[in-house]
Amino acid sequence: MSAETILEVRDLHVRIASRRGIVRAVDGVSFDVPRGGALGLVGESGSGKSMTLRAILGVLPAEARVTSGQVLLDGVDLVQLRGSDVNRLRGPKMAMIFQEPMSALNPVMRVGQQIAEGPQVHLGLSRARAAERALDLMRRVGIPDPERRFRAYPHEFSGGMRQRVMIAIALSCDPEIILCDEPTTALDVTIQDQILRLLTRLCHESGVSLVFVTHDLPVVAQVCRDIAVMYGGQLVETGEVREVLLDPRHPYTLGLVRSAPDFEYVRESLVPIPGSPPSLVSPPSGCRFHPRCAFVEDDCRTSETPLRPLPGGSGGRSTACLHYERTLEAVEADRARP
Amino acid sequence: MTAAANDTTAVVPAEPLLSARDVSVSFPVGSRVAARFRGEERLLRAVDGVDLQMRRGEALALVGESGSGKSTLALALAGLLRTDGGEIRFDGRVLPASRSRADRRRIQMVFQDPYSSLNPRMTVGGMLRELLRVHHVVPANRVAEFSAELLALVGLGEADLSAYPRQFSGGQRQRVAIARALALRPDVLVADEPVSALDVSVQATILNLLSNLRNDLGLTLLLISHNLAVVRHLCDRVAVMYLGRIVEVAPTEEIFSTPRHPYTRGLLAAIPRMTEGAVDGSAPAIAGDPPSPLRIPAGCRFRTRCPIAQPRCEQEDPVLAAPGLHGSADSPGSSGSSGFLSSPGSVGSFGSFGSPDGAEHLAACHFAFSVVGDGAGPGRSEKRSENEHNA
Numbered sequence: 195m196s197a198e199t200i201l202e203v204r205d206l207h208v209r210i211a212s213r214r215g216i217v218r219a220v221d222g223v224s225f226d227v228p229r230g231g232a233l234g235l236v237g238e239s240g241s242g243k244s245m246t247l248r249a250i251l252g253v254l255p256a257e258a259r260v261t262s263g264q265v266l267l268d269g270v271d272l273v274q275l276r277g278s279d280v281n282r283l284r285g286p287k288m289a290m291i292f293q294e295p296m297s298a299l300n301p302v303m304r305v306g307q308q309i310a311e312g313p314q315v316h317l318g319l320s321r322a323r324a325a326e327r328a329l330d331l332m333r334r335v336g337i338p339d340p341e342r343r344f345r346a347y348p349h350e351f352s353g354g355m356r357q358r359v360m361i362a363i364a365l366s367c368d369p370e371i372i373l374c375d376e377p378t379t380a381l382d383v384t385i386q387d388q389i390l391r392l393l394t395r396l397c398h399e400s401g402v403s404l405v406f407v408t409h410d411l412p413v414v415a416q417v418c419r420d421i422a423v424m425y426g427g428q429l430v431e432t433g434e435v436r437e438v439l440l441d442p443r444h445p446y447t448l449g450l451v452r453s454a455p456d457f458e459y460v461r462e463s464l465v466p467i468p469g470s471p472p473s474l475v476s477p478p479s480g481c482r483f484h485p486r487c488a489f490v491e492d493d494c495r496t497s498e499t500p501l502r503p504l505p506g507g508s509g510g511r512s513t514a515c516l517h518y519e520r521t522l523e524a525v526e527a528d529r530a531r532p
Numbered sequence: 533m534t535a536a537a538n539d540t541t542a543v544v545p546a547e548p549l550l551s552a553r554d555v556s557v558s559f560p561v562g563s564r565v566a567a568r569f570r571g572e573e574r575l576l577r578a579v580d581g582v583d584l585q586m587r588r589g590e591a592l593a594l595v596g597e598s599g600s601g602k603s604t605l606a607l608a609l610a611g612l613l614r615t616d617g618g619e620i621r622f623d624g625r626v627l628p629a630s631r632s633r634a635d636r637r638r639i640q641m642v643f644q645d646p647y648s649s650l651n652p653r654m655t656v657g658g659m660l661r662e663l664l665r666v667h668h669v670v671p672a673n674r675v676a677e678f679s680a681e682l683l684a685l686v687g688l689g690e691a692d693l694s695a696y697p698r699q700f701s702g703g704q705r706q707r708v709a710i711a712r713a714l715a716l717r718p719d720v721l722v723a724d725e726p727v728s729a730l731d732v733s734v735q736a737t738i739l740n741l742l743s744n745l746r747n748d749l750g751l752t753l754l755l756i757s758h759n760l761a762v763v764r765h766l767c768d769r770v771a772v773m774y775l776g777r778i779v780e781v782a783p784t785e786e787i788f789s790t791p792r793h794p795y796t797r798g799l800l801a802a803i804p805r806m807t808e809g810a811v812d813g814s815a816p817a818i819a820g821d822p823p824s825p826l827r828i829p830a831g832c833r834f835r836t837r838c839p840i841a842q843p844r845c846e847q848e849d850p851v852l853a854a855p856g857l858h859g860s861a862d863s864p865g866s867s868g869s870s871g872f873l874s875s876p877g878s879v880g881s882f883g884s885f886g887s888p889d890g891a892e893h894l895a896a897c898h899f900a901f902s903v904v905g906d907g908a909g910p911g912r913s914e915k916r917s918e919n920e921h922n923a
Contacts, residue, residue: 238731315571382597383758387802388816409732412804439806451806453736455761464765465735470701471731 200371200403201227201250206263208242208249215475219245219258221427224501227371232397232404234414234435236285236450237424240471243407246424247373250405252280268370271388285316290362291393293376295356295511299348305359306332306344312366330364335392354385361393378413392418411439411454411490419508423447426472426482427502433511441525443504443511443518448525481516547624548585549752550639550720551610555582555618557601557608561826576825578604580776581618583852586720591746591753591869593763593784595799596773597822602756605773606722609754610639622720637667640713644725646705650697656683657693663715682711686741690824710741714749721745722754727762739766760803764788769892772796775825775833778852780900782893792895795834832898844898852896 220242227233245409248254250265252272265272267287272280272327284290292298297427300308300509305475309331310324319327325344332340335358348356357377366373377393395418397404406417414421414435421438423431431444442448449467469486478485484494493516504511504518515521558581560567567573579601586592594602607613609620609632620627627635643649649660660679664670670678680690686707697705706726713721723742727735743766746753757763763770764784771781772795780793791797798818820855823829829836835845 211822238733354821383760384597384802384816384818385821386798386804388819390804391814391816410804411732412806415806450732453733454758454806455736455739455765464740466736466740467733 198228199226200229200231200268201405202264202266203246203250204264206246206249206265207244207261208245208254208258210245211253211256211259212475214256217474218427219474219479220249221477222263222500223424223427223429223431224492225422225432227403227405229370230403230528231420232394232406232418233406234418234421235407235424236409236411236414236421238409238471240474241424242427243424243472244375247375248404249409251288251373252277255284263309265515282316285312285367285369287369288371288373289367289369291357291360291364291372291374291377293379295353295360296348298360299356301348303347304345305348305351308348308406309359309362309366316367327366328362331366332359334365334396335359335362336388337362352382352385354388357381357389358386358392361389361396365400365402368400369402371405372397373405373407375407376409377434379408379410386404386413393417411450415439423450426477427474428482428514429512430514431512432501433504437511441522443513443521444483444515445487445489445521445524448521449486452528481514489517489524491517539898540761548621549588549623550586550754551621552582552584552605552609552829553602553619555584555605555608555615555620555627556580557604557613557615574826576778577828578825579608579615580828582773582776582778584778584781586752586754588719589746589750590769591755591767593767593770594754594769594773595758595760596758597758599822599825600773601776601825602773603724604755606641606754608718610641610722611636611643621868629742633667637716638718639720639722640716640718642706642713642721642723642726644708645729646702646709647697647729649709650705651710652697655694655696656688656711660693663712667716669716679715681753681906682715685710685714685745687737701734702730703737704790706730707741710738710745718751720752720754724756725758726755728757728759735762742758742766760788760800768812772799775822775828777833777896779834780893780895781852782895788894790893792893792900793834793841793897794838794899796895798837798839807854818918832896834897848898849897850896850900852894854894891902 203223203225206220206223207218210217210219223231223242223246235243235246245254245258249260254260260273263273267283272283273363274511284309299305299345303513306325306328313319313327314321314324329340329344332343337343337355337358348359351359362379374393378389381389396402404418406414408414421433421435422429423438423444425446431438431442431447438447438452442451446467449465452465453467455464467486472482472485480493480495480497481487481499484490497516499514499516501512501514504513556577558575558577560573561576562574577861582605590857594605598604603802604613608615614629622635622638624658657679660682661675664675664678665672679693683692685692688704688707688711697708700708715841727738730738742753742755745751753767755763767784769781770784770787771778772787772793773779774795780787780791782795787796788800791800795818801817819835823833823836830844831847832838832841832850835841
């Protein structure tokens with residue numbers, strides 16, 4: 195573990211007990227987040243991205259548990275810690291921002307108090323000092339008229355303002371890393387733009403690292419330096435955001451990029467990914483993407499496909515594809531087209 | 533708005549298939565008793581004087597933030613909501629407030645959430661059978677055959693007739709919803725955020741389906757979306773709504789290349805792009821929240837968030853007009869703020885008098901004439917050259 199890495203996830207496995215059997219929601223996921231870095235974790239619904247995030251936070255649903263692997267936050271393995279010890283880290287070490295601020299905020303508690311609560315409990319600030327800090331935070335996240343808004347309840351805020359409150363709460367104990375689960379999915383595009391800019395600015399200012407879970411590729415490109423693409427509970431491709439999105443080396447990433455209507459470039463027609471995501475109760479053998487893959491070969495059906503560094507790739511680019519040259523060829527063919 | 537409507541009907545060449553003139557929809561809010569004491573009802577004006585024309589066979593997009601009234605307008609056009617003012621014409625005829633069954637058939641809707649818009653207790657075949665019988669679309673002995681044809685049209689099989697909605701994935705349910713809308717052989721299909729509830733890889737299949745159906749059946753399509761990328765892909769024209777009004781309408785490529793309303797510019801600049809690096813924490817494209825439709829600002833309703841607002845905007849409500857053609861747009865003068873207006877070389881190339889497509893491009897802004905530039909919006913333009921690098 196280097197001093198440059200704040201969060202290290204090693205071979206994480208999460209299993210969920212369901213009526214249909216054991217769901218292998220997260221199946222051997224490993225990644226690092228550098229101090230001050232921003233990692234985007236992307237995938238479709240059911241890919242395991244939110245479960246990974248919840249496992250890091252230690253807020254998995256009752257039926258789910260981490261069966262093996264490590265989550266090292268600043269060198270401490272969170273998986274081994276007892277609940278109360280993890281609690282002590284949430285706030286001063288790591289904080290979270292969820293998709294739906296209305297259900298994440300306490301509806302019967304004044305907004306200012308919700309922001310001040312963390313500093314009081316975790317940093318031992320007096321009531322008055324904590325309130326002062328809350329007001330300062332409200333100002334920093336751009337809530338107009340903070341003195342009056344301090345005493346308001348969440349329902350009196352708009353969606354964008356509530357998400358600003360969530361950001362203020364996340365920042366209230368000076369965490370080292372903020373974990374975000376689709377923080378702007380419920381917002382309008384203009385408000386999303388405001389929140390993304392705010393979040394990026396605040397993280398830069400205070401050197402906070404970011405893990406950003408979303409299904410929206412352009413949003414990741416705007417916020418993160420690195421990206422990890424998840425499919426069927428596993429990582430299939432990692433690397434620097436723009437390299438991965440513009441020059442993918444995994445057929446699933448290529449499929450995601452091709453099927454997303456891109457604002458800048460209008461194609462003749464969008465290319466959907468055929469088929470549907472795999473069942474995680476009995477996932478396909480070999481590469482989990484092989485039943486939907488256009489470039490499938492015999493070994494894809496049988497061989498394990500762990501994430502491997504790309505030969506000659508820069509900045510930690512890895513792919514799980516055995517035949518990533520085929521994706522490269524397709525990307526080049528796409529580019530050659532007028 | 534009425535004056536503008538007369539002008540615009542004059543310049544649309546062919547008779548529109550569906551048109552709205554000064555259409556308003558409002559909802560009473562708050563307690564009825566309190567309203568009686570006050571002697572007046574509090575009204576939320578969701579749609580506030582909208583003029584819109586749709587030509588036969590075209591695909592028109594309606595975009596805007598939530599609360600802009602785009603879904604309300606769609607419901608009103610489809611006859612599912614009563615309007616409190618204005619008229620809706622279809623095929624040259626004014627549609628009455630309560631429409632006949634035959635009129636309702638002509639305009640059909642597909643809703644956002646395929647999980648709640650299908651009856652969970654009915655098989656797909658059952659839903660289609662009921663519709664076809666009630667509306668006498670085909671003779672009774674052809675119902676089964678026609679239902680199967682409908683499903684084939686949307687890429688489902690005959691076997692799916694006996695399935696319930698819960699047995700389908702989200703994308704398949706949206707196909708069922710589209711088949712149901714097409715069962716009545718409508719002229720106009722109104723799709724309200726048809727892919728927002730679906731996963732990225734499934735969205736593409738539904739968008740391609742809509743595009744193919746439009747070509748094959750000659751449908752007129754009204755697509756409501758907050759996603760401008762989807763719109764750019766599918767539609768010929770775009771109408772931008774803000775607080776119950778249409779603030780700009782133009783052919784798709786024009787609205788992206790030369791948006792004239794400052795709101796449209798901001799909306800375009802707010803879209804995250806795959807081809808760009810991290811946002812730098814600079815000023816957002818549009819600051820603030822949209823005002824409540826219960827308290828619509830006087831004058832131009834966008835002025836509270838507008839980067840180029842002038843005193844005049846507070847006093848005069850701008851009409852939807854072609855900049856330069858109706859004298860509604862002029863220069864904000866030397867007091868114009870920021871670099872927002874300084875797009876060199878672009879003023880004059882559009883909005884010139886008598887330009888063939890000038891009348892196609894309407895904007896409701898006093899200073900629309902000056903708000904001409906590249907569609908990338910402030911701070912974005914320099915990076916656009918990277919877009920040939922796409923996968």
